[in-house]
Amino acid sequence: MSASSLTCTSLSFEWPDGTPVFDGLDAAFGTGRTGLVGANGSGKSTLLRIVAGELTPSGGSVRVTGEVGMLPQNVTLDTALRVDEVLGIAARRTALHAIEAGEVSEAHFEAVGDDWDVEERALAALGEVGLGHIGLDRTVGEVSGGESVLLRLAALLLRRPDVLLLDEPTNNLDLYARRRLHAAVAAWTGVLVVVSHDRELLDQVDQIADLHSGEITWFGGTFSEYREALAVEQEAAERTVRAAEADLRRQKRELVEAQVKLARRRRYGQKMAEEKREPKIVMGARKRAAQVSAGRHRAVHEERLAGARERLDEAVEAVRDDDEIRVDLPHTAVPAGRTVLTLLDLQPAHGARIRGGLDLRGPERVALVGRNGAGKTTLLRTIAGELPPVAGEVRAHVPLRFLPQRLDVLDDRLTVAENAARFAPEATANRVRARLARFLFRGARADRRVAGLSGGERFRAALAALMLAEPAPQLLLLDEPTNNLDMASVKQLTTALESYRGALVVASHDLPFLESVGITRWLLLEGGELEETEPGRLGRAGAERPPGSTA
Structure with a gap:
């Protein structure tokens, strides 16, 4: 067969x-x-x-x-x-x-x-x-x-x-x-x-x-080997671009120098003609020869310049458009040790009960993990104030924002810029656009309606709107942020979170992503309880525990 x-x-x-x-x-x-x-x-x-x-x-x-x-x-x-x-x-x-x-x-x-x-x-x-x-x-x-x-x-x-x-x-x-x-x-x-x-x-x-x-x-x-090979390939492509740019600059400089030399020869020939130092027939022959030589010289340099431009275009084509979000967010900073969130005997409508108290302090980065249906989303929505608790209390001591899986914080009828302006009503249009540019929404891209964005673009627009909100969020809640994002978008999210200086709570099943954003504390929702855990234990638990069992 x-x-x-x-x-x-x-x-x-x-x-x-x-x-x-x-x-x-x-x-x-x-x-x-x-x-x-x-x-x-x-x-x-x-x-x-x-x-x-x-x-x-x-x-x-x-x-x-x-x-x-x-x-x-x-x-x-x-x-x-x-x-x-x-x-x-x-x-x-x-x-x-x-x-x-x-x-x-x-x-x-x-x-x-x-x-x-x-x-x-x-x-x-x-x-x-x-x-x-x-x-x-x-x-x-x-x-x-x-x-x-x-x-x-x-x-x-x-x-x-x-x-x-x-x-x-x-x-x-x-x-x-x-x-x-x-x-x-x-x-x-x-x-x-x-x-x-x-x-x-x-x-x-x-x-x-x-x-x-x-x-x-x-x-x-x-995939890990692919990323390494691609990084080497892209580094070589970028070196080729730099070499092609240098060659283009050199060819431009040589063309200018050649044109200056030709201009000097023309001036010299004109001066000789005016002073009539040589017979008219000799000067005419010299002038024609100079024109032919100048034309040939110019053609050679222009051809070299065109070739340099073509090589640069080819080199640029080999480099991928891998823009990264680079944004400074000083107003999101939280001093070490400051309490940003307190949960007191909290009982959400579904999921784990937090017995006693739970505090988040300073710029902690907390991963909220657990099985589907354990109540992670319910807990985040309760913290964000979208759902009332059955019992207990949530106290947020700093401004917070919540980015849900559905990304429904955006209005599909509005543009990216108009959505961002909703979260920062005191900011001028120019200020909003300058901030959005850092999230890769430059120029006309900021004027696109949200309804027409791809999944990765929609996520980036929602993240930009929340992180650029006024007052600046010092506690950010993210629910399964990498779902439906391609690798480039996940990388952009990671670099954006590197710039974020506030406290972070992320519900996710994507362990490599959680580890890449510098999680400092791991909380596991299991069997109706919220407990501290470690990433190594999560891997063993996920592989060995049968559904419905408790820790």
Whole structure:
């Protein structure tokens, strides 16, 4: 049997409004695990949907050897479906039970075929993703959102398609579920293409396919190795740009010097003609020769200058647009030791109770971690004043701002500048624009309506509005900030938070991101309690603890 493969030849696609995504894309994916990376809007999810048959290309072709299975970015399941229906084994299971009960209808035997161990295989697939406890007769409505993603993955593992496509599979998964998905990816032996911003997941792959400017560049190895190779490549590209800029300056200088020399010769020739030191026929011949020489000289220098410009353009093209947010936020500073937040016997509407008291002091950076459904979002919304507590008290001693997962702090009808101005009503328009420029919304970009922004741009606009608000927030609450952000946007968020000098509370399942922003304190929501923990313990807990257990 031939090995599975996926080949895209001269693939083109554009949206109904005429916006192009690909134009003549060629790519081939063989057996092994491939991480497909690229900026938001580069076409990663679109490519997967074309391969899965959900979208039709405007040109070119997709050739797949074997069956394709896809786990989409947003998993939506009918809550009334039973687990065996999601797994696609309900009919075989019903027929099997009928045969076991003594019914010998031919239809039942046809339904079962040779799949007599279907239930055992299904339970094994559920166990592989950590869902062995839910059984086959439960309904989707009885499992969490993260478990429904794993349930769809279990259905794919049970089918064992030849080509498996995963689109941001760890979005909204807690640490435990992420570990299970990572293990399933590590064990995959067919063709696998995964789009993700989860750096830990991308370190499970065999190669990286970098989709940039409508073309794919291949890097052998994991995402960490890809980043190292890309950094070396970009450093070399930047050196080439500097060399090309120096060459361009030299060619401009030499052209100017040549023009000065030619001007001197013309003046000398004119002076000689005026003084009539040589016969007229000799001066005419000298003048014609000088004009030919000058024209040739000028052409040589202009050609060299044009070549230098072309080399500079090529060098600049090789350097990626990797702008970073660089902003100084002195007014967000909190003195060390100053109490910024106090929680007293707090009982939110859902989740953990904080028994006694909990204080945040100075510019602490706190990670709030725990399983999906543990109550992290509820706790943040209670601290922010959006939800009243059932009991206890929240005391914020400094100005605070909350950035929710939904990013609904922005008004879609307004521009980026108008949204930012809402949070700083005393600031002049020029001041607002100057601040937004530091968050990469320069010039006309600040006049774009929020409704038309990409996911990463929308997040950056919301972050800018909150961090530039007046009064300056000295306590910032972030709920799953890296969900749906590409690598460049996560890097921009990290650099922005490096400039933030206030206290920070972040709810996230993204451990590499949390470690990159300098977390100083880890709080775990588990079993209705809030307790201090360590990142090393989180990894073990996520991998070993069965769902529903307590610490």
